[in-house]
Amino acid sequence: MPAQDTEAIILKTFPLGEADRLVSFLSRSSGRMRGVAAGARKLKNRYGSTLELLAHVQMEYIERETRDLVRIQQCDLLDSFHAAQSEYSLATGLALVSEIVEILLPEREPAEAMFRLVLLTAREIERRKEWRIPAGYFVFWAVKLAGWLPPLDRCGKCGAQLGSGDGYHASWSPGQLCRDCRHPGMRAISLPAREVAPLFARKGLEKLSEAEAPGGLVGELRDACLDWIEHHTERKLITRNLLETA
Ligand SMILES: [Zn+2]
Numbered sequence: 319m320p321a322q323d324t325e326a327i328i329l330k331t332f333p334l335g336e337a338d339r340l341v342s343f344l345s346r347s348s349g350r351m352r353g354v355a356a357g358a359r360k361l362k363n364r365y366g367s368t369l370e371l372l373a374h375v376q377m378e379y380i381e382r383e384t385r386d387l388v389r390i391q392q393c394d395l396l397d398s399f400h401a402a403q404s405e406y407s408l409a410t411g412l413a414l415v416s417e418i419v420e421i422l423l424p425e426r427e428p429a430e431a432m433f434r435l436v437l438l439t440a441r442e443i444e445r446r447k448e449w450r451i452p453a454g455y456f457v458f459w460a461v462k463l464a465g466w467l468p469p470l471d472r473c474g475k476c477g478a479q480l481g482s483g484d485g486y487h488a489s490w491s492p493g494q495l496c497r498d499c500r501h502p503g504m505r506a507i508s509l510p511a512r513e514v515a516p517l518f519a520r521k522g523l524e525k526l527s528e529a530e531a532p533g534g535l536v537g538e539l540r541d542a543c544l545d546w547i548e549h550h551t552e553r554k555l556i557t558r559n560l561l562e563t564a
Contacts, residue, residue, distance in 0.1 A: 319381045321391060324348065326377040327436055329416045331369050333359060341369060341390060342420060343377070346433045350423040353379055353388040368393035370403050372412045372440040386425075397437070399444045410564035411449025414557040415439055415456050421551045422460060435459050442523050449564065451526055454536035457543040458518045466546050468493035470512045475499040482509050487541075489548040505545075511538035 325346040334340040339358035344350050358365045368375045374397035379388040402408040415436055423429050435456060442452040461467050472479050474493025485507045486500035487493075495504065514535050517526070544558055 319383065321378050321380050322348075322388075323376070323378050325396065325433075326375050326393075327433065327440070328369055328371065328373045328375065329419055330371075331355070331358075339369060340387070344419060344423070344429070344433055344436065345377070346430065347428060349427040349429050350419065350425050351388060352386065352425070353390040355390045355393075365390075365393055366395075367398070367400075368395050370399070371409065372399055372403075372416060372436065373397070374399075374437055374440070397441065397444075399440050401447060402440065402444045402449075405447075407564040408443055408447065408449050410557065410560045411443050411453040412440060414453055414555070414561065417555055417557045418457065418460055418547060421553050421555075422464060422547070431463055432460075435463070438523055450533045450536055450540075451528065451531055452523060454514075454531070454540040455518050455523045455526065457540050457547070458515060461543045461546050462519070464547075464550065466492075466550050467515075467543075468546070470494065470515055472496075473499055480509070480512075484508055485512060485542075487545045489545040489554075492546065492549055494542070505541065507538050507542045508535070511535040511542075514539045 327344045329342040329344055332340045337357050337359050339355045341353050341355050355365055355369060357363050358369060375393040376396055377390060378392040379390045381388055402412055419436060423432060439452045439456040443449050468474050473496035475495050476499050478496050480496055483497055485494040486504035487507060488504040514531050517530060544555060548555060
């Protein structure tokens, strides 16, 4: 089998056997894949710091005929997110992105738009030394790309316009409900927070300022989007609880 050469983002690694690592990664050309980095747990190894969370690498791997795990031959670092990886709150932002990509993308289906979104998000967390706006932007676009973003101006049940009133969401509900239709336990999203959505939709993350997208409003929108991801994937996001302390 000839070696494949691809740009990739490292999603997660797990210890494998005595000396190896199992690596989940997002290939720019082939989508989410898994491979083995042989000897990666040895003190001296050829992968260096290329297998860190959301590291952006040029990767060479070999397909193995009988197994779905590829053999990772070599990685060269293209973008280092060292500051973000080594600071707890920033690393929590990276981990949220990684977990969502893992549960959202099927294996081996090209996902170029998601690749670019993940790379942009990691670069912005590193550049800003701040995770709230980049992670909020990522979560919003992840929901939008998946086709799960409900109309934000009206109730998903009775269709009433929300106007300046709150919308209500929960991880057991696909859309957003008005005050009259809401169920106990649903959380509110305010009009100013809903208005962050069109801003995220039309403006590049690099150009968004804290003044336009204040942390509190971004947090409200993120919370609603995380509910919709949990609803559609039928999974609980583990990193979601860590955000409270990040
Ligand atoms: Zn309603």
